[in-house]
Amino acid sequence: MDEYNLAPGELIIMQTSNVRLGVGSGSEALDEIVLTNMNLILVATVSEGLFKTRRYLKRCPLDSILCSADVPQAIAARVNSTPVLRVAFSEETVTVSFTEGGKRLADRWAESVRRAAAGNIDAIDTSELPSGTAAEIADFVDGAVGVVGAVGDSIGSALGASLKAQKPHAEKMAAKVTAKCPGCHAPVAGRKGQGVVCSYCDTKFVL
Template sequence: MQSTAVLCESGGFMAAYTDELVLTNINIIHVSKGMFGNTKGVKKHPLNQVKIVNGEAQAIMGKSSNGMPDLQIYFINGQLAFKFQSSDKKEIAKYVNEISKVLTGNISSQSSVANPFAIPGVENIAETLKDTFNVFKESFGIKPDGKAANQSVKVTKKCIGCMAPLTGAKGQSVRCRYCDTDQIL
């Protein structure tokens, strides 16, 4: 992956959105550029130095000091934060997922769950409304979402107690194996 018009937050007081960010399967490469496009420096940050905690690569979408989204990468010996001039959360999520894929083989659960700009509880309200509409559809003999009404839907959610992943059939009561919290999927 490659992005232009990037700002490295460690760039100093006069930093501007002139840098490039390149992600390879081995390194994160930060090309520092001047105001006129001249290359001032190239820094390589090995991906194998990115921290992995509980199977999750520590590359996340965060908020910078001005409230804008940024890419935060936590290394064994420090951290980096990159802002994108477009403030594109999708581009940041791509970086988060690609770094996670290289390091763990999986996409990051951070990119879809831990969106710091989402309104808390909206996902739950949307899911409840969807279920309510499906009940009305079933009462009129319409199959919900084109699926057979008796078919169980497998879902994965986060534990409300400790945020551990939970998997099972939708509507099933489960107990978290980490914190023993009972909840409905």
């Protein structure tokens, strides 16, 4: 789509409005964030005079996300009760706060970014999440479950029991593959499903 300047073979996976870049008083309003199979795109409209505005796109390549134990570093967290998405890129760490949708939306985005970066596009859940009051209730229930779990762990430790907390499944990177560039036929290596740029002719395509 021209409005996002997508590269050949680049596809939109999900997008969300009601977001801000950063957290708290120092944050900046964004029109939306967009996840593709190649980039995390931040979209903002900036005023440039009394009646003039300009739309800006910041493209953050998924192949520049840092990995720990082969897992892309994209996490959901709370900062001063605000749900945020944090993605560690090689040049910077991007923090996006969600003004609607609650922690569940932040969790969904973190999981989706990890899977897109790993090339596991088909595993991304794009179903609609609860909104408004329903989202707040779901978020409250999740928080209550976390508190109960923590209390249960304390009681279990006191009684000598072993109550093991379940950890979220780490999204492993897709298999490494080598393909021929459709532009110049040079060999290009990467992860299956990953968006790449040929170093010989700058052609962008998906492995």
